[in-house]
Amino acid sequence: MDLSVRIGTLTLQNPLIAASGCFGYGVEYADLVDLASLGGVAVKGLFLEEREGHPAPRIVETPAGMLNAIGLQGIGVRRFIAEKLPELRARQATVIVNICGTTLDEYVELARILSDADGVAALELNISCPNIKEGGITFGCSLNGTFDVVSAVRKVTRLPVVPKLTPNVTDVSSFARAAEEAGADAVSLVNTFLAMAIDVETRRPKLSNIVGGLSGPAIRPIAVRMVYECRQAITIPIIGMGGIADARDAIEFMIAGASAVQVGTASFVDPFIWPKLLDGIRSYMERHHVARVADLVGTVDTGPAAPERSGA
Amino acid sequence: MPPVDVAAEVTSNQPLSADYNVLTLAAPAIAAAAAPGQFVMVKAGLGHDPLLRRPFSVFEVLRDARGAPTGISILNKRIGASTELLYAARQGQRLACLGPLGQPFVPVDPPVEAWMVAGGVGLAPFAALGESLSGRGVRATLFYGARRAAELFYLDFFRDLGVELVLTTEDGTAGERGRITVPLERALASRALVTPGAPPMIYACGPEAMMAAAAKLAMRYHAPCFVSMERTMGCGLGGCYGCVVAVRGPHGRAHHVRSCLAGPVMAGDQILWD
Numbered sequence: 310m311d312l313s314v315r316i317g318t319l320t321l322q323n324p325l326i327a328a329s330g331c332f333g334y335g336v337e338y339a340d341l342v343d344l345a346s347l348g349g350v351a352v353k354g355l356f357l358e359e360r361e362g363h364p365a366p367r368i369v370e371t372p373a374g375m376l377n378a379i380g381l382q383g384i385g386v387r388r389f390i391a392e393k394l395p396e397l398r399a400r401q402a403t404v405i406v407n408i409c410g411t412t413l414d415e416y417v418e419l420a421r422i423l424s425d426a427d428g429v430a431a432l433e434l435n436i437s438c439p440n441i442k443e444g445g446i447t448f449g450c451s452l453n454g455t456f457d458v459v460s461a462v463r464k465v466t467r468l469p470v471v472p473k474l475t476p477n478v479t480d481v482s483s484f485a486r487a488a489e490e491a492g493a494d495a496v497s498l499v500n501t502f503l504a505m506a507i508d509v510e511t512r513r514p515k516l517s518n519i520v521g522g523l524s525g526p527a528i529r530p531i532a533v534r535m536v537y538e539c540r541q542a543i544t545i546p547i548i549g550m551g552g553i554a555d556a557r558d559a560i561e562f563m564i565a566g567a568s569a570v571q572v573g574t575a576s577f578v579d580p581f582i583w584p585k586l587l588d589g590i591r592s593y594m595e596r597h598h599v600a601r602v603a604d605l606v607g608t609v610d611t612g613p614a615a616p617e618r619s620g621a
Numbered sequence: 622m623p624p625v626d627v628a629a630e631v632t633s634n635q636p637l638s639a640d641y642n643v644l645t646l647a648a649p650a651i652a653a654a655a656a657p658g659q660f661v662m663v664k665a666g667l668g669h670d671p672l673l674r675r676p677f678s679v680f681e682v683l684r685d686a687r688g689a690p691t692g693i694s695i696l697n698k699r700i701g702a703s704t705e706l707l708y709a710a711r712q713g714q715r716l717a718c719l720g721p722l723g724q725p726f727v728p729v730d731p732p733v734e735a736w737m738v739a740g741g742v743g744l745a746p747f748a749a750l751g752e753s754l755s756g757r758g759v760r761a762t763l764f765y766g767a768r769r770a771a772e773l774f775y776l777d778f779f780r781d782l783g784v785e786l787v788l789t790t791e792d793g794t795a796g797e798r799g800r801i802t803v804p805l806e807r808a809l810a811s812r813a814l815v816t817p818g819a820p821p822m823i824y825a826c827g828p829e830a831m832m833a834a835a836a837k838l839a840m841r842y843h844a845p846c847f848v849s850m851e852r853t854m855g856c857g858l859g860g861c862y863g864c865v866v867a868v869r870g871p872h873g874r875a876h877h878v879r880s881c882l883a884g885p886v887m888a889g890d891q892i893l894w895d
Contacts, residue, residue, distance in 0.1 A: 333862070377861070379862045
């Protein structure tokens with residue numbers, strides 16, 4: 310049984326990646342999860358400098374989901390390389406570094422620095438965080454901005470470049486196309502949906518930032534639809550995510566067109582979810598006689614339903 | 622020791638009032654490792670709604686007749702979807718319970734006295750702490766405030782440990798009427814007069830305004846003070862950065878630390894309260 314998947318020049322041993330922003334810098338989980346057993350670990354978004362992020366409350370639970378407005382608190386790229394990367398390397402994690410900038414130059418500088426670091430497998434460009442005012446999302450919400458930041462980073466690194474797209478646009482697939490044209494090796498989607506929750510007793514927003522990003526099972530069908538649409542629009546691999554909570558959800562994303570998947574909110578609920586997901590994928594492959602997990606990608610059958618399968 | 626996740630059987634659900642209950646959970650591994658002030662992450666139901674686990678202080682460590690740890694209890698107050706389910710939990714039901722997590726209280730030894738300051742559901746970490754202090758021979762007092770007399774719980778438990786009680790209620794139905802920080806301040810002032818230079822250790826847990834007041838009183842009277850912070854947590858493991866508390870950072874700047882890793886017990890004088 311072959312669980313490996315390819316993302317550009319990178320081969321992942323399996324399609325499961327810990328989602329950025331949901332797994333700290335990976336080291337927090339090193340004693341709980343065998344980091345080497347994951348397809349990849351996407352670490353928390355990094356700027357050049359340290360950032361403190363937003364005040365509490367930063368998260369609030371919503372029906373089958375959660376809102377967050379962390380504000381990209383982070384230790385900055387240099388401290389990451391000095392303090393976190395050596396342990397990730399020692400644990401043999403496949404490290405995907407998520408980078409954020411307020412300017413094009415900051416993305417380029419981050420890409421340069423990380424390309425020289427030992428133990429980085431790929432760069433995920435965060436152009437989609439809904440929770441900071443400047444940078445990031447301003448690139449991700451403009452087709453030209455997306456094209457420019459991807460091509461600028463492309464020029465300075467040999468690492469696979471994977472822009473992470475926002476769902477908070479009218480047509481995600483046009484952004485996927487812009488990323489492909491600019492030389493991206495893959496795209497990842499979706500980041501969280503901009504959302505809001507209000508305490509009706511106090512009439513105050515439940516988050517200090519007023520608005521935040523919605524994740525969890527509540528968003529999964531929308532994310533699946535967006536992966537499906539992007540699969541029609543581009544030829545580079547897609548890393549799909551949004552509310553995956555079990556192996557069936559992960560397989561759904563792959564059938565919709567994702568070559569690999571990221572899991573975030575569900576690992577908050579169950580930090581030991583990873584081997585369960587892998588077992589579930591293996592047993593699905595056995596049951597459906599699938600030898601290579603990559604053979605599932607984009608196999609959704611949208612033709613007329615066969616009479617015996619119509620489910621009536 | 623890394624935390625463990627157990628499908629803990631609910632061995633009893635004791636209602637204390639229309640809003641409060643104590644759940645006992647069979648979880649020997651967690652009970653054996655837990656120190657007073659640490660917490661567990663409990664999933665209240667199956668399925669996706671409610672989705673996240675909720676943090677609870679380890680209320681009591683339960684033991685069998687020979688003293689071997691068998692489980693823990695949690696003090697629950699109905700305030701949302703998860704706590705509603707936990708209020709109605711049935712004996713025999715299993716709950717996913719991850720722990721022990723976080724930093725425990727820093728203990729003291731005689732002759733230092735310990736003053737615990739609890740507001741409402743903030744009683745949660747003090748049954749285990751009271752037991753531990755009593756075991757160390759530390760003279761302890763519990764300053765405990767609630768809305769009304771019927772919401773002051775486990776008083777006999779603390780009396781049996783030899784913990785002195787100072788009670789307040791908002792409606793005056795038990796103890797002094799008003800806030801618990803009023804008798805706390807009086808006691809600190811009188812202690813400073815009678816035995817200057819021998820302040821008690823103060824441990825506080827409750828509404829943030831109460832903890833802020835307790836921490837500031839402690840600073841004024843030069844008493845060490847640890848508080849148990851309550852924040853909405855996504856994971857309890859440092860993964861989400863959702864549960865931060867603002868503390869004094871390097872160069873006097875505010876710095877956000879994750880209360881699941883740096884806390885929930887933190888030094889009161891390090892927190893930026895306003």
